Amino acid sequence: MLKVAIVGCGKIADSHASQIQRIPGCEIIGTCDREELMAKQLAERFRVKRFYGHLDPLLREGQPDVVHITTPPQSHYEIGRQCLEAGCHIYVEKPFAIDAVETEKLISLADRTGLRLTVGTDEQFSAVARRMRKLIRDGYLGGTPVHIESTWCYEFGDSAYTKALLGDKQHWARTLPGGLLHNTISHGIAKIAEYLPGESPQVIAHGFVSPFLKQLGENEIIDELRVILQGEGGTTAYFTFSSQMRPSLHEFRVYGPENSLVFDEDQQWLIKLRGERFKSYAEKFLPQAGFAKQYVGSFFRNARLFLARDFHMNSGKKHLIEEFYRSITDGAPVPIAYREILLTSRIMDAIFTQIGTQAPFSPEREVWRKDEPSPE
Amino acid sequence: MGIISLFWRLDVTMDFGIATSDDPILVTGAAGFLGPRVVGSLLDKGFRRIRCLTRSTSNLARLKKEIDRHNGLGRTEIVTGTLLSREDCTKFVKDVPLIYHLAAGSGTKAFSDAFLNSVVTTRNLLDAAFENMCLRRFVNISSFAVYTNRKKPQWRLLDETCPVEEHPESRAEAYCYGKVKQDELVIEYGRKHAIPYVIVRPGSVYGPGKDFIPGRVGIDSFGLYLHFGGANPIPFTHLDNCADAIVLAGLKAGIEGEVFNVVDDDLPSSRRYLRLYKKNVKSFKSIYVPHAFSYLFCYLWEKYSEWSHGQLPPVYTRREWAATWKKTYYSNRKIKDMVGWKPGVTTSEGLRSYFESCRESRSH
Numbered sequence: 001m002l003k004v005a006i007v008g009c010g011k012i013a014d015s016h017a018s019q020i021q022r023i024p025g026c027e028i029i030g031t032c033d034r035e036e037l038m039a040k041q042l043a044e045r046f047r048v049k050r051f052y053g054h055l056d057p058l059l060r061e062g063q064p065d066v067v068h069i070t071t072p073p074q075s076h077y078e079i080g081r082q083c084l085e086a087g088c089h090i091y092v093e094k095p096f097a098i099d100a101v102e103t104e105k106l107i108s109l110a111d112r113t114g115l116r117l118t119v120g121t122d123e124q125f126s127a128v129a130r131r132m133r134k135l136i137r138d139g140y141l142g143g144t145p146v147h148i149e150s151t152w153c154y155e156f157g158d159s160a161y162t163k164a165l166l167g168d169k170q171h172w173a174r175t176l177p178g179g180l181l182h183n184t185i186s187h188g189i190a191k192i193a194e195y196l197p198g199e200s201p202q203v204i205a206h207g208f209v210s211p212f213l214k215q216l217g218e219n220e221i222i223d224e225l226r227v228i229l230q231g232e233g234g235t236t237a238y239f240t241f242s243s244q245m246r247p248s249l250h251e252f253r254v255y256g257p258e259n260s261l262v263f264d265e266d267q268q269w270l271i272k273l274r275g276e277r278f279k280s281y282a283e284k285f286l287p288q289a290g291f292a293k294q295y296v297g298s299f300f301r302n303a304r305l306f307l308a309r310d311f312h313m314n315s316g317k318k319h320l321i322e323e324f325y326r327s328i329t330d331g332a333p334v335p336i337a338y339r340e341i342l343l344t345s346r347i348m349d350a351i352f353t354q355i356g357t358q359a360p361f362s363p364e365r366e367v368w369r370k371d372e373p374s375p376e
Numbered sequence: 377m378g379i380i381s382l383f384w385r386l387d388v389t390m391d392f393g394i395a396t397s398d399d400p401i402l403v404t405g406a407a408g409f410l411g412p413r414v415v416g417s418l419l420d421k422g423f424r425r426i427r428c429l430t431r432s433t434s435n436l437a438r439l440k441k442e443i444d445r446h447n448g449l450g451r452t453e454i455v456t457g458t459l460l461s462r463e464d465c466t467k468f469v470k471d472v473p474l475i476y477h478l479a480a481g482s483g484t485k486a487f488s489d490a491f492l493n494s495v496v497t498t499r500n501l502l503d504a505a506f507e508n509m510c511l512r513r514f515v516n517i518s519s520f521a522v523y524t525n526r527k528k529p530q531w532r533l534l535d536e537t538c539p540v541e542e543h544p545e546s547r548a549e550a551y552c553y554g555k556v557k558q559d560e561l562v563i564e565y566g567r568k569h570a571i572p573y574v575i576v577r578p579g580s581v582y583g584p585g586k587d588f589i590p591g592r593v594g595i596d597s598f599g600l601y602l603h604f605g606g607a608n609p610i611p612f613t614h615l616d617n618c619a620d621a622i623v624l625a626g627l628k629a630g631i632e633g634e635v636f637n638v639v640d641d642d643l644p645s646s647r648r649y650l651r652l653y654k655k656n657v658k659s660f661k662s663i664y665v666p667h668a669f670s671y672l673f674c675y676l677w678e679k680y681s682e683w684s685h686g687q688l689p690p691v692y693t694r695r696e697w698a699a700t701w702k703k704t705y706y707s708n709r710k711i712k713d714m715v716g717w718k719p720g721v722t723t724s725e726g727l728r729s730y731f732e733s734c735r736e737s738r739s740h
Contacts, residue, residue, distance in 0.1 A: 011486040022685050037499060041491045041557070045545040167433025309684040 002026040002325055005064035005088075007055060007079055008071030009033040009042040012093055016068050017046040019318040026325060030062040055079060059086040066328065069093060072172045073182065077102040080117070084109045089328050091321065093120040095186040098177060100345040107338045116334055118324045119341050121190035123250070125323070126316035127305055128263040128270045129191070132254070136195070140272070141256020145195050148237035148255070152188030153248035154180075154223070156212070166218060178352040180221050181207070185241050185351075186344055190336075191252050192239060193343040198232030203347055207355035210244050227351055268311075269298035390422050393629040394513045395474040400425040401626075402468055404459065404501065405478030407434035409586055410517070410578075412442035413619035414476055419446035421623065426452045429459075429468055429479065438585060459497035465504035473512040474626050475505060480517070481554045487545070490554030498558050502565045514573040515626040516562045520611055520637070521552040522577065526698045534611075535707040536577075536635045547699065548690045566633055574625045578638040579706065582726070583615025584733035589653055592700050593646045594662065601662035604670040604701045605646020611639040611706045612649075614726035617719040624715045636711040642723045643706065649727075656731035657738070671697055 004026050006013050013031070020028055028048045033039040036053030043051035052058040059067075059082065067083040068091045069076055077097050083090050084106070096119040097103045110117045123129060135141075156162050165171050165180065176182035207222040225241040242248075250265035260273040271294050278286045305311040312318065323335035390397040401418060405411045406428030418426050426448070430436060436454065443452050457464035459479060469475065481493025498516070505511040523534060524541045541547060544556040565571040580590040592610050594603040613621070621638040625631070644652070650662065665673070677692040711717045 009488060010492075011488050014486065014488060018686060035492075035496055037496050038488065038492065041488065041495070045487060163433045167431070306687065309687055312685070312687050 002066060002329060003029045003062070003064045004066045004068065005030045005032065005058055005062055006042065006068045006070060007032045007058070007083075008069060008075075008093075009035075009038040010070065013042055013068075013070040014045075015314050015317060016070055016091075016321075017042065017048075019312075019314065019321055020068075021046065022318055023322055023325065025329070026066075029064055030058050032058045055082055059083065059088065064088050066091060066325070073098060073176060074172065077106060080106045081109060084113055084115055084117070087113070087115070089116040089324075091118050091120065091324055094190070095119075095176075095182055095348065096341055096345060100342060100349050103342055103345040107342060110338075116324065116328050117338075117341075118320065118327075118334055118336050119186075119190070119344075120317070120320070121187050121336065121344070122314065122316040122320045123187045123265055124190060124194065124316065124336065125319040126265060126268065127302075127311070128265065128268050129252075129316065130319065131270050132252070132261050132263055133194075135261060135270075135272075136254065136256075140259055140261065141254060142258025142275070143256055144197060144233055145235050145254050145256055147235070148192050148195055149240075149251075149253040150188040150192050150237065151240045151242075151245075151249045151251045152185060153245050153250065154184050154241070154243045155248045156223075156243055165221070166213075166216065169220075174221070178348060180223060181225060181241065182348065182352065185225065185239070186348065188239055188241065188250075188252075189347050190340065190344045192229065192237045193340045193347065194336075195235075195254055196229065196231040196237055196343070197235055199339070199343065200346060201229045201231040201237075201343075203350035203354065204228045205351040205354040207351070210242075212244055222355055225351070225355065227347075229347065267298075268302050269295060271295070271298075392421070392627040394627050395423075397422045397424055399423075399474065400427055400470075400472050402427045402429060402472045402475045403478065404429045404468075404476070405480065405517075406430055406454070407436050407439045408478060409583075410581060410615065410619060410622070411478050412439045413583075413615050414478065414622055415439065415448070415452065416442040416446050417616075417619045417623040419443070419448040419451060421627075424451045427468060427472070428452055428454045430454060430456055431458065432456050459500055460492070462500050462504065465500045466507070469501065469504045469508045469511070471510060472505070472508065473510050474515075475501070475511065475513070476515045476517070476622060476626055477501060478517045478622075480551075480558070482551055484550055487550045487553050490550035491557060494554030494558040495561055498561055502562070502569075502571060506565070506569050506571060512572060513626050513632075514562070514571055515622060516559065516573055516575045517622065518559050518575050518577040518635075519551070519555045520577055520579045521549065521699070522556045522559060524695070524699060525702055525704060526695075528704075532703060532705050533707055534637075534704045536637055536710050541695070541699070543695075546690070546693070547695050548693065549696065552699070572632045574631055574633075575635040576622050576625050576638060577635060578618045578621070579611030579613050581615055581618050582612050582730055584730065585615075585737075587657070587734045587737060589650070593650055594665075601660055602670075603646070603650055603662045603664045604667075605650070606664060606667065606703075608646045608701065608703050609643040609705060610646055610649055611704075612643055612723065612726075613638045613640050614719065614721040614723075614730075616721050617717075617726075620720060621711055621715070621717045624717050625711070628715045631714055634710075634714065636715060637706065637708060638711060638717075639706045639708050640719045640721075640723050640726070641708070644723060644727070652727060652731065657734040667701065667703070670701055 009031055030050040031039045031042045031048050032052040039051035067088045069079050070093045073095050076092050080090050165173055173183045205227045207225040210224050223243040227239040229237040253262040258275045263270040277283050320335055326332045327334045401423055407430040481490040484490050522540045524539050528538045541556050544553040562573050566573045593605045618638050674692045674694055674697040681688050681690040
């Protein structure tokens with residue numbers, strides 16, 4: 001039985017706990033939060049026996065095999081380091097760390113101690129993302145990707161998080177080097193990192209404050225971002241982040257030398273784009289029929305998954321956690337290669353440097369719980 | 377009110393037993409839906425040092441308007457801060473004998489958010505008040521949402537003797553969870569630290585500034601409004617009535633440790649309210665779902681949710697059905713008898729002005 005602990009008992013910890021409890025062969029043995037009441041409420045709701053207000057006793061008494069770190073990113077490195085040094089594998093919520101330096105240090109430490117780590121970019125493990133991965137591994141693209149496009153949008157809704165972020169100049173997300181972007185773009189960037197060859201791509205980034213936010217008197221939060229990347233072998237990528245585009249897309253496209261693929265994360269469809277053309281007028285009619293067939297196929301695929309009880313709103317998280325645990329128990333490869341985790345961090349660093357969001361990291365603002373709104 | 381205003385103008389200190397009109401009074405959540413009216417009611421009573429706690433993201437327009445309406449500019453102090461900070465709490469409760477704790481983690485679906493903003497904040501406030509050593513009354517604002525509405529001692533009648541939800545985590549309603557835990561904490565502090573508290577549980581508070589159809593009437597989750605309430609009375613309390621009840625619960629001596637439900641008289645049925653809302657505010661299509669069917673719907677949803685390990689979240693369950701749609705009558709006898717409250721705004725008057733305000737805000 002794999003012993004699991006959760007550190008940081010905010011909103012995101014709920015989805016970890018609920019997905020972990022769906023996985024056989026593991027047990028949550030403890031929860032931990034600097035605010036002990038928060039650790040207690042999570043433990044009570046998920047019937048976990050122990051809760052802690054400090055990390056040390058959790059590691060010492062609980063001796064977990066795996067620790068899920070669901071605190072804000074500012075504390076990921078320090079908590080991750082302590083857990084690795086205590087002999088625990090770590091699952092770190094996204095973004096993995098503040099920058100590539102911290103990322104590299106944690107990866108090195110994991111390598112040195114023979115422990116495993118992963119990052120919570122769970123959208124890479126949704127049903128359509130898994131299907132795309134399989135198709136690409138099976139050679140559907142016909143070679144190395146020529147171009148990649150990742151669109152990741154964000155809606156300023158009426159959530160407590162948005163209100164707190166816009167209203168509180170000291171909100172923890174604002175103190176990240178990349179501000180709002182730091183906490184939101186890693187899902188979209190991680191998808192690019194998976195298929196972009198090389199270690200250090202060229203990055204050209206342009207970011208700005210949307211007219212919507214300016215109208216609200218907000219001039220600091222960059223909420224529109226366009227990025228061009230070029231990896232090894234000439235593979236290029238575009239990354240688009242927008243708070244204003246509608247529909248608020250979470251779309252991913254990979255163009256290969258023979259065929260291409262596109263999927264929509266929200267609607268969970270994947271469409272194959274054939275490289276070969278039909279002759280003459282057939283090109284004007286037959287592809288549409290093919291697309292219609294694929295959309296209908298997506299409908300039935302989703303329905304089948306739903307009926308099989310494997311279509312939860314955050315099913316990607318369950319699959320990622322499962323694969324990570326398998327890498328620990330069975331020695332299988334880690335679900336997200338360390339190269340990708342590091343590349344994601346490097347790309348994000350380059351973006352934040354270019355768009356000038358690099359805010360100084362203040363340890364005093366270190367917080368322990370993610371998605372912490374600012375109450376009265 | 378006229379006599380009180382006269383005393384205030386004459387600069388006479390009034391002693392309400394729990395606090396005098398010269399004592400600082402803390403109102404948390406002062407910029408929320410209820411807060412401005414509570415502040416207004418305190419100003420009416422002649423209090424001169426009302427500390428209004430707001431958050432940095434609060435819209436202060438309604439609060440400021442209320443203060444202006446009562447000529448309360450020199451008698452109120454608007455402070456901004458967070459109850460998550462113990463330092464802020466210590467600052468806010470300094471020399472305060474009476475706290476009206478209205479701030480809560482509402483409007484969130486996340487249990488952890490609701491808990492953080494209802495329980496952790498209340499704990500910080502109570503700790504600070506305990507250290508300050510001059511607290512004479514802590515008025516904790518709870519909600520009808522905390523009642524399980526099952527196994528009631530008097531069958532269909534819901535009053536203060538009814539049991540509170542034992543497993544609020546099973547209700548899939550973060551607000552209910554936060555409020556049950558907040559009440560538990562206040563009672564525990566009362567027992568362990570002799571904090572003199574009163575718990576006030578309002579029903580559905582309605583009034584200008586909040587255009588809504590209570591969940592007790594029905595749901596519109598599936599593109600069509602499903603009317604579940606039928607002939608059930610809806611436990612409304614008008615904003616002004618509720619604010620008066622809260623203020624009185626803070627001032628009446630000898631009611632420490634008591635719980636008071638606040639509902640108005642002459643409650644409309646769900647059907648009547650829906651009809652009036654459609655007629656006066658916005659017309660839309662709705663279908664009445666008889667209680668047996670709504671119960672079956674909740675039962676099936678709950679079972680599927682369990683079987684599928686939460687593929688559909690357990691939002692419609694038998695517990696939720698009992699708390700929200702089971703036929704229930706409500707009593708306001710206790711608060712009338714012990715606190716001396718009576719609703720100043722009648723339900724027909726309140727609904728008329730409320731619908732007017734809804735129409736007005738929609739026309740803007």
